[in-house]
Amino acid sequence: MSTLEFFASQTAVLATMHRKEDVIAPLLEQQLGLQIVVPQNFNTDRFGTFSREVKRAGSQLEAARIKAQAAMQATGAAIALASEGAFGPHPAMPYLPCNRELVLLLDSQNQLEIVGEALSTETNFSQTQVKTLAEALQFAERVGFPQHGLVVIAGENAGTDTVTADQIIKGIVTEAQLADALEWALAQTQTAWIETDMRAMYNPTRMQVIRQATENLIAKVKQSCPHCGRPGFEIRERKAGLPCGLCGLPTALTRAVIYRCQGCGFEQAVEFPDQVTTADPTYCSYCNP
Numbered sequence: 566m567s568t569l570e571f572f573a574s575q576t577a578v579l580a581t582m583h584r585k586e587d588v589i590a591p592l593l594e595q596q597l598g599l600q601i602v603v604p605q606n607f608n609t610d611r612f613g614t615f616s617r618e619v620k621r622a623g624s625q626l627e628a629a630r631i632k633a634q635a636a637m638q639a640t641g642a643a644i645a646l647a648s649e650g651a652f653g654p655h656p657a658m659p660y661l662p663c664n665r666e667l668v669l670l671l672d673s674q675n676q677l678e679i680v681g682e683a684l685s686t687e688t689n690f691s692q693t694q695v696k697t698l699a700e701a702l703q704f705a706e707r708v709g710f711p712q713h714g715l716v717v718i719a720g721e722n723a724g725t726d727t728v729t730a731d732q733i734i735k736g737i738v739t740e741a742q743l744a745d746a747l748e749w750a751l752a753q754t755q756t757a758w759i760e761t762d763m764r765a766m767y768n769p770t771r772m773q774v775i776r777q778a779t780e781n782l783i784a785k786v787k788q789s790c791p792h793c794g795r796p797g798f799e800i801r802e803r804k805a806g807l808p809c810g811l812c813g814l815p816t817a818l819t820r821a822v823i824y825r826c827q828g829c830g831f832e833q834a835v836e837f838p839d840q841v842t843t844a845d846p847t848y849c850s851y852c853n854p
C-alpha cells in the first residue's frame with residue numbers, strides 16, 4: 566500500500582475550538598484524502614490557555630498528544646489530530662520572539678504518531694501595560710489590530726501572574742470593544758494589561774504557521790518506509806562525528822542521520838545530511854580547545 570492510500574477515504578477528528586480546521590482540513594483532504602471532522606462541544610481550553618487562566622498540561626508535544634487522545638475518547642475515532650502552539654524567544658536568537666507550532670496525527674489502529682513542526686519569527690506575540698485608551702490604540706496598531714484580536718486583563722500584576730477568567734476579556738476585534746474593555750479594567754486598577762489574542766481564529770499570522778506545520782506533517786506522512794510502506798519514515802537519531810576540516814578528528818557536529826520505521830524497525834543511514842563533509846575547525850576540540 567502506498568502512503569497516499571494509507572489515509573484515503575478515512576475520517577479523522579481534529580481537536581480544536583479555534584477554527585484551526587480552516588487551514589488544516591483542506592490540506593489534509595487534498596493531499597492525503599483524509600476527511601476532517603471537528604467534534605461538537607469539545608473544550609480544548611481545559612488543556613491550557615495562552616491568557617494564563619489554565620496552565621498547559623506538560624510539554625508542547627505532550628499537550629498536543631493529550632488533546633488528540635481526548636478527542637479519540639470523546640468520539641471513538643481511530644485517527645485524531647491536534648495542534649499546539651508556543652511563543653517565546655527564538656532558540657538561537659533569544660532577542661527575537663518566535664512561534665513554534667506542532668500538528669500531531671495519531672492513528673490508534675496502526676500505532677502511528679507523526680508530528681509536523683514549524684518555527685517562525687513571524688509573530689505579533691506581545692503584551693504591554695497601559696493607563697489610557699490612547700496607549701492601548703498605539704499598541705493595537707503595532708500588532709495588526711483589528712485583523713488580529715486583543716485581550717485585556719485587569720490587575721496590576723496580571724502581565725505574568727496566573728489570572729482568573731473573571732479578570733480577562735478576550736477576542737476584542739473592534740475599537741468600541743477595546744474602549745469598553747479598557748474602561749472596565751481601568752475602573753479596577755490604575756493600569757491594565759493588553760495582549761495579542763493568540764488563539765488561532767483571532768490571529769491570522771499564527772494561522773499561517775499552523776499551515777506550515779501541517780505541510781511539514783504531510784511531507785512526513787508521505788515519506789514511507791522502503792521496507793513496509795508505513796507512513797512517517799523520518800529521522801530518529803543524529804550521529805555526531807563530522808570530521809574537522811583541519812586535522813580530521815571527529816567533532817560534535819552531525820555526520821549522519823538515521824531514518825527508522827516505527828512499524829518494522831527498518832533503518833537507513835544518510836551520511837553528511839547537511840551537505841558538508843568537514844567541520845569548521847572552530848568546532849574541533851583539538852584545533853580550538
Ligand SMILES: [Zn+2]
Nearest residue numbers: 790793826829
Ligand atoms: Zn517499515
Ligand SMILES: [Zn+2]
Nearest residue numbers: 809812849852
Ligand atoms: Zn581539528
